[in-house]
Amino acid sequence: xxxxxxxxxxxxxxxxxxELLGVSITKVHAYINDGTLLAARVGDRHIRCVPAEFFMDGxxxxxxxxxxxxxxxxxxxxxxAIVWLxxxxxxxxxxxxxxxxxxxxxxxxxxxxxxGW
Numbered sequence: 001x002x003x004x005x006x007x008x009x010x011x012x013x014x015x016x017x018x019e020l021l022g023v024s025i026t027k028v029h030a031y032i033n034d035g036t037l038l039a040a041r042v043g044d045r046h047i048r049c050v051p052a053e054f055f056m057d058g059x060x061x062x063x064x065x066x067x068x069x070x071x072x073x074x075x076x077x078x079x080x081a082i083v084w085l086x087x088x089x090x091x092x093x094x095x096x097x098x099x100x101x102x103x104x105x106x107x108x109x110x111x112x113x114x115x116g117w
Contacts, residue, residue, distance in 0.1 A: 003079075003083055004040045004042070004079040004082050004083055005040075005042045005043075007082070007083050007086040007087055008042075008051045008052075008053075008082065008086050009052075010051070010052035010053070011042050011043070011049035011050065011051060011052065012049055012050050012051075012052050012055075013047055013048075013049050014028050014029070014039070014047075014048055014049070014050070017037070017050050017055075020055060020058060021055075021058070021059070021060070022058075031060070032048075032050075035065060035068045035069055035072060036060060036064070036065045036068075037050050037054060037060060037064070037068075038050065038051070038054070038068055038078045038081055038082050039078060040078060040079050040082055051082060051085075051086065051097075053086075053097050053101065054097075056101060061100060061101065062105075063100045063103070063105035063108070064100065066105065066109065067085075067096075067100060067105060067108055067109055067112060068081060070109050070112040070113055071084065071085075071112050071115070073113075073116060074112060074113065074115040074116030075115075075116060076115070084096065084112075084115075085097045085100075089111075092107075096108045096111070096112075
């Protein structure tokens with residue numbers, strides 16, 4: 001099992017994401033390609049899945065796309081960004097994904113920007 005699988009407790013296969021958001025699977029692939037969502041290949045079958053905590057109230061977390069963009073600018077790939085978002089940071093305290101879910105995107109993006117330097 002890769003590190004990315006270890007840090008995320010619940011994964012949604014792309015068809016489940018499609019159903020949750022009420023969009024086509026093609027649209028889900030577009031979200032992944034444009035950085036709106038991050039996905040990783042997980043499980044025994046290595047299927048592409050998205051962390052369940054990227055969604056709130058049946059929608060993609062508002063602050064996710066901008067944060068993914070900042071992490072991408074800092075040189076992070078999809079799996080590295082997922083690991084960063086889901087790894088506990090004592091200085092927060094908690095995980096960056098939890099802070100995003102609580103609406104603290106400015107703080108998280110500042111931290112993500114600092115990774116690039």
